[in-house]
Amino acid sequence: MTENTLRFSRIIYAESTPSGIILSRIIGRVGNRLPLASLALLLLSSCSPATDPDRTDLRFEITFPAAVSEEALSGRMFLAIASTDDPEPRLQVGRYGVPVFGVDFEELGADTPVVIDADTLGWPIVRLGDFPPGDYYVQAVLNKYTRFERADGHTVWMHMDQWEGQNWRRSPGNVISAVQRMRIDPATAETHRIEVTDIIPPIELPEDTRWVKRIKMQSDTLTEFWGQPIYFGATMLLPRGYDEHPDVSYPTVYQQGHFSLRAPFGFDGANEFSQAWMSDDFPRFIAVTIQHPTPYFDDSYAVNTANNGPYGDAIHQELIPEIERRFRTIPESWARVLTGGSTGGWESFALQVFYPAFYGGTWSFAPDPLDFRNVEGINVYEDTNAFYKQHEWYRVPTANTRFAPTGEVRLTSRQRNTMELVNGTKGRSGQQLDIWSAVFGPLGDDGYFKPLFDKESGEIDPAVAEYWRDNYDLRHILETNWEEIGPQLVGKLHVITGDMDNFYLNVGVYHMQEFLESTKDPYYDGSFTFGARGGHGWRPYSSAELLRIMADHIAGNAPPGTDTSGWQ
Numbered sequence: 353m354t355e356n357t358l359r360f361s362r363i364i365y366a367e368s369t370p371s372g373i374i375l376s377r378i379i380g381r382v383g384n385r386l387p388l389a390s391l392a393l394l395l396l397s398s399c400s401p402a403t404d405p406d407r408t409d410l411r412f413e414i415t416f417p418a419a420v421s422e423e424a425l426s427g428r429m430f431l432a433i434a435s436t437d438d439p440e441p442r443l444q445v446g447r448y449g450v451p452v453f454g455v456d457f458e459e460l461g462a463d464t465p466v467v468i469d470a471d472t473l474g475w476p477i478v479r480l481g482d483f484p485p486g487d488y489y490v491q492a493v494l495n496k497y498t499r500f501e502r503a504d505g506h507t508v509w510m511h512m513d514q515w516e517g518q519n520w521r522r523s524p525g526n527v528i529s530a531v532q533r534m535r536i537d538p539a540t541a542e543t544h545r546i547e548v549t550d551i552i553p554p555i556e557l558p559e560d561t562r563w564v565k566r567i568k569m570q571s572d573t574l575t576e577f578w579g580q581p582i583y584f585g586a587t588m589l590l591p592r593g594y595d596e597h598p599d600v601s602y603p604t605v606y607q608q609g610h611f612s613l614r615a616p617f618g619f620d621g622a623n624e625f626s627q628a629w630m631s632d633d634f635p636r637f638i639a640v641t642i643q644h645p646t647p648y649f650d651d652s653y654a655v656n657t658a659n660n661g662p663y664g665d666a667i668h669q670e671l672i673p674e675i676e677r678r679f680r681t682i683p684e685s686w687a688r689v690l691t692g693g694s695t696g697g698w699e700s701f702a703l704q705v706f707y708p709a710f711y712g713g714t715w716s717f718a719p720d721p722l723d724f725r726n727v728e729g730i731n732v733y734e735d736t737n738a739f740y741k742q743h744e745w746y747r748v749p750t751a752n753t754r755f756a757p758t759g760e761v762r763l764t765s766r767q768r769n770t771m772e773l774v775n776g777t778k779g780r781s782g783q784q785l786d787i788w789s790a791v792f793g794p795l796g797d798d799g800y801f802k803p804l805f806d807k808e809s810g811e812i813d814p815a816v817a818e819y820w821r822d823n824y825d826l827r828h829i830l831e832t833n834w835e836e837i838g839p840q841l842v843g844k845l846h847v848i849t850g851d852m853d854n855f856y857l858n859v860g861v862y863h864m865q866e867f868l869e870s871t872k873d874p875y876y877d878g879s880f881t882f883g884a885r886g887g888h889g890w891r892p893y894s895s896a897e898l899l900r901i902m903a904d905h906i907a908g909n910a911p912p913g914t915d916t917s918g919w920q
Contacts (some may be wrong), residue, residue: 398686408481409541412453413465414492416548420527424459426509426834427497428611428776429466430520431546433488441491442521447753447763451477454774458509465545475774476767485537494527494548495520497780500647501579502661506799510647510780514578515568515609516554517622517650518782523597524554563590563630567641567678571670577661584644584666586675588700589616591636591919592629594680600918601680602638603906604709605899609641609696609701610920611650616641617895622895628896635903636919638681642667644919648779648801649787655706655824658795668707686712686909689902693717694857694888705826708840713905715846715898718853718888721789723827723863724820728752728764728855732804732817739810756852757886769807779803792824793866827864838874843909845878850886858882863879 365892414429432441434450444450457489470480476485498512514524527548534544560566568585575582591602607616616639628634636840642653644663652663675713676683688711690700694768697719704714724732729750740747750765761769768785778800779790789801793816796802804820805812821828830837845868849858868876884889893901905915 354508356398360825363778365903381585389733396816404608408470408479409484410480410536410537410538410544411467411469411542411785412492412544414494414529414546414548415463415465415469416460416527418462420494420549420551421462422817425494426458426460426499427511428456428495428520428780429468430454430493430495431468432491432493433536434491434755435488436890437533440472440528440531441489442493444529447902448476451475451483452774453480454776456777473774475771478770481538483536485539486535489531489536489538490536490544490546491531492529492546492548492808495523496525496527498580498647502799503577503579504795504799506795508647508778508799512647513650515557515583515613515643515645518645519650520782522550522552526552528552528802530753535793540808541717546821551639554609555613557572561621562595563619563621565590565679566613567674569674571666573666573670582838584671586643586671587615587641588675588679589619589637589639590628590679591638592631592634593636594638596713597918599681600636601682602919603635603689603903604638604640604675604681605691606700606703606900607639607641608654608690608692608699609651609694611643611645612641613643613849614641614767617899625895634896635899637903638679639899640675643673644671646790648790649782651695651699651787653695653702653787653791655702655791658793659790659793659801663835664706668710669707685710686911687906688712689906690714691716691898693719695720697847697849701845702824702826704844705830708844709838711844712909713844713846713902715848715902717847717891718849718857719847719861721860722847723860724792724817724825725863726783726856726859728768730805730812732812732820736812737810738769738805738812739764749804751856753854753890754852754856756850756854756890757851757885762854766810769810773807792820792821827860827867830864831867834871838876839872842874843874844875845876847879848881848883848892850883850890852885852886852887853890854888857888871888 367649368777423639432450434444441450445452453468453472453633455466455468455472477504495511497509499509501507516523520526525705528550529546529548545806565588568583571582571584617625619629624877646652647658648660652660654663654667656662656664690703690711693702695780697716700714701716701719701722721727739750741750741826751761752765754761754766771783772783772786775783789803793801793804802816804816847861849861851858865880881892884894903920907920910916
């Protein structure tokens with residue numbers, strides 16, 4: 353295939369613009385009857401400035417007043433456009449949300465406009481020129497960046513989490529505009545001027561109760577790495593009888609997952625799980641969720657990484673010792689267990705693997721890729737492009753997300769990555785593929801992570817893929833090091849997932865199962881549970897039933913002579 357034909361094919365398969373879709377339909381109807389030169393002429397005429405619907409003179413100019421900041425600011429400006437103002441447009445932005453456009457700005461002074469125009473990338477409408485004319489509700493958000501002078505010698509500009517979980521839509525200190533109703537028509541040359549004036553207030557922390565306690569502390573290790581104060585914390589759910597029996601210590605279950613200030617397992621004092629937890633015959637645990645947002649994401653993945661820093665060390669050398677000092681946990685490996693789903697599924701499995709003697713078992717639900725041969729559809733090792741599967745004579749867009757149980761594709765890889773790029777350049781989107789690159793990938797020359805693939809072309813860097821494999825492909829790590837760490841993992845690894853996981857995460861579980869079921873000397877002696885046609889949230893049992901399973905596991909692994917009557 354010639355380079356011209358390849359270039360032509362790339363345009364035919366452009367997924368996100370109406371012009372690309374229209375062109376591909378035309379070519380699909382007549383392409384077999386036209387020579388390549390005629391097809392090229394058709395292509396050129398369809399993309400000429402006079403007929404390109406992506407071009408428009410419509411623009412938005414967004415400013416902040418001196419009352420917001422007399423100092424220059426750096427960050428990213430967002431413009432959200434919605435058909436309704438309930439909730440506010442910024443709160444409707446998401447993977448499947450309303451249109452949003454974003455643009456970086458540096459050292460911007462008051463009353464100096466940030467411009468969003470025909471060249472600004474958006475999601476899911478990629479260009480202003482493609483916007484359907486109509487009356488809409490519009491809102492702008494200024495996402496502030498902080499200067500980090502890191503211990504590795506790099507200086508980077510990123511969003512400092514404000515205990516909201518890396519969410520620019522509601523992060524305290526960010527500045528928002530009033531919601532405005534306006535007519536938007538790409539056929540006009542109108543300039544809409546918007547001013548961001550309202551600073552989002554601090555997060556209101558829930559108060560402690562008899563059952564739920566919280567701690568928040570500055571990490572010396574992470575603060576040294578980032579060159580700015582970095583905080584992490586934990587939410588503890590105490591068992592029935594904790595205050596009445598001050599001489600009893602309890603096993604601990606660490607529930608891993610995305611940033612949340614809610615109590616572990618959704619305890620609220622009234623729901624079904626709460627009723628089980630407070631009942632007389634329920635096993636007694638101290639349940640813990642950890643808050644550890646980073647400048648990249650709402651969650652660090654709880655391991656040491658080149659880009660996020662030594663979160664694994666900080667959690668195990670600072671935070672958990674503080675938890676065990678303040679609360680009556682049993683500070684022994686057999687009495688510490690793990691669970692979590694999705695991101696928390698990967699974390700709970702990874703912590704058991706990286707700290708095999710510290711934890712006594714994991715129950716990991718729908719874990720993020722345990723094997724990198726399928727990373728939301730991308731085969732890191734065999735694909736050359738993250739956006740397409742190249743077969744001998746044709747390309748197929750890589751599927752990223754699907755519906756369960758039908759398997760209908762909802763997003764392609766290119767679409768997902770366009771969404772992330774709109775949310776932030778240099779991996780600052782706070783989204784899934786960016787945090788995987790920040791956790792699994794090496795440090796780049798500019799101080800940000802070195803990407804696995806280019807978000808515009810999709811081209812994969814095989815050297816980065818090799819780094820991913822050697823450092824964070826958990827199936828590869830176990831296979832390579834089983835003789836050393838396998839004896840410490842016998843009976844501790846339990847994975848649960850649906851066969852129709854919405855993000856194809858079940859594929860990595862299959863690869864992990866294939867290896868672990870083949871182990872000998874020792875055999876892993878854990879379990880894999882699959883739900884036929886089950887999606888990302890599939891569970892074979894409730895949280896209360898899970899904790900009963902864990903209690904039996906802990907009691908069965910307690911040292912001989914251990915009195916378990918106080919908590920079982």
